[in-house]
Amino acid sequence: MKISVNVNGRNVDADVEPRKLLVDFIRDDLHLTGTHVGCDTSSCGACTVLLDGVAVKSCTMFAVQANNRNITTIEGLSKGDELHRLQSAFIEEGGLQCGYCTPGMIMTSAWLLSNNAAPTEEEIRNGISGNLCRCTGYDSIIRSIQKASSDRRGGRK
Amino acid sequence: MYPPSFDYAAPDDLDEAIKLFELHNDNAKIMTGGVGLINAMKHHIIRPGFLIDISRIRELSLIGDHGGYLSIGATVKVAELQRSDLVKRNYTAISEAAGAIADPLLRNMISVGGNVCTGNPDDDLPPVFLSMDAQYILAGRNGRRVIDADGFYLGHMSTAIRPGEILVEVRVPRQAERSGSAYIKRELRQNDHLVAGVAASISLEEDGRYKRLAFGLSGSGNTSIHARLPGAKFTGSRPIDVPVGDIAKMVVEEASPLSDRQGSASYKRKVILALAREALTLALQRAEQGGQK
CATH class of the missing domain: 1.10.150.120 ([2Fe-2S]-binding domain)
Structure with a gap:
């Protein structure tokens, strides 16, 4: 399924299987490996990202649910070399x-x-x-x- | 952890969702927040072939005061319900139950519909909705159907929702003057599975007598429980004449908790007794202070 998401200010168009988890889309497809997978069962929060500015656990969302929405990962917090x-x-x-x-x-x-x-x-x-x-x-x-x-x-x- | 493959649609129109659900009803699931659903799919407990994500249907995402009742859309996030000033002020127990669900991040994801529709006895909103005589609005191809929360919970993970029906809204009758409510849940550790939870919802006559009192229980049996006995027995009594503990004992009579990792059935009965006293005391204070309309 084709999706369009904005990740850390960059527009990304992708074709993903509906069952692809958002965290795996971020890590495996976009190579943003700062977002971690811990428990994989929505308990630990290692996979937390911001979805339209709100913190969510990306292991418990499919990437297709983020279609047309804004994602911020840990890589998107700093401005270049200037840390948040x-x-x-x-x-x-x-x-x-x-x-x-x-x-x-x-x-x-x-x-x-x-x-x-x-x-x-x-x-x-x-x-x-x-x-x-x-x-x-x-x-x-x-x-x-x-x-x-x-x-x-x-x-x- | 991956579920088996499935097809996915996220219609922005309710009629389209209903049509899709009818078309794929033998193996489709409705997704609102998705948290419970995705975890069950990842563990291969359920294997839907089609997911219909209704979270983009705008009309289902609203909280509103409709004069006679509070309207809560099925896709409202429980974090929003917890924060709503309208809900906090007039339907305190709903806000407290929403705030008792999972953790702050999951509350940003979990929807009212998911918490209400699953039929899990541990869910926090159903006991409050039971105690407040809420109604659920179900939409299907033959139009809409209104069902009392009271008749909705049939057994473990079993509800009165029919094939092809989608829960679209919860309606909670406007709480009368001099009414108060509270929901208290006990966990052994923060965000752990609950031991038990009790919702109390009461209103008082002008002279202070009980006009209505009702309780709802979570973690107290194989489904969400509406404890009605105290209402039948004590309506018309003055709170000062009836010890809170006597009412709490009647609440426990309607519970049938199961022994599990959270504790033995007899321990849970003691917890329910304590929670019922606490919740009633708090609801009574709120009603007497008139803080909740």
Whole structure:
């Protein structure tokens, strides 16, 4: 089936089987391998991308469902070599250990901050509750998100 | 994990969806959000040959106040239902149940239709809709049919929906003055399978007596349960004369929880008792404060 999607600002026309999962379309067809596959059963959130600006789990969508819609992956967050403030914050606060969950965590955080520029710790904890980190580095992840949100409010920590 | 091959259509018109469904009814499935469906397909539990994605039909994606009732389209995402000020203010338990579903990301994907239509006893919206006397609107080739939520849930993963019918809308009667509702669910860990959930929906007479009280239960049997006994027994009583615990005990009488990984049946009965007390207390407070119209 022919689909047309906008991925990270670029229009893509493709012919996909209806059963092709969105995450596999992103990884295998578009070679954007920053989006990960973890559980493949909509539990872990490693595959999180933004669909029209809203965070979704791309292992539980078919690519055809994204027809005529906008997708943002982790590759689309930075502007060239300039990292998104969430990416910088994750580096500065050590918000990752093995890094497997990180793209999903950051995409969920980007969606969270787009709706709530200054979330409380509880709002952050609830907000990322669909993303699992098996290194269990949640505290540093939460600090990273807090840092990115305070950066937005003028560098206040 | 891949399902077997299938054909796919995403009509933007309801009549076209109904026609397609009729044409392929022997092996077609309706997809709204797709989360439950895709997981079942990936595990090869179901193998539809044709998917009809109704999420692009605009008329099914709206939440509206229609005077006498709240209208919720089948493809409304549960995240939107959770956030809606109209729903929060006047139908609090619906917002609470929507917010109790899965996790924040999946709530962006899961639709009202999927949560209502599956017949899974663990789903969060059906007990609230049961307690509020909601109606479901089903569309098929012979037009539309209205069915009470009360008669919809027949058994495990079994509902009164007929071949070729599509759930298009949920209608919830306008909650009277001095009414209140609450939905509380217990999980052992956040986003885990539920142990049980209880919805309470009440309204009071001007003098404070119970005008109506109804409960809905999730995780409490082989399908969503409407607990009616307390309403039949305590309507007309003054809340101060009836201990909340007495009403909660009657709610438990209508539950038939199963022992599973979430706990034994006897443990679940205790949980349901506690949740029924909590939900009723909260609904009563809300009704007395008049916060919910």
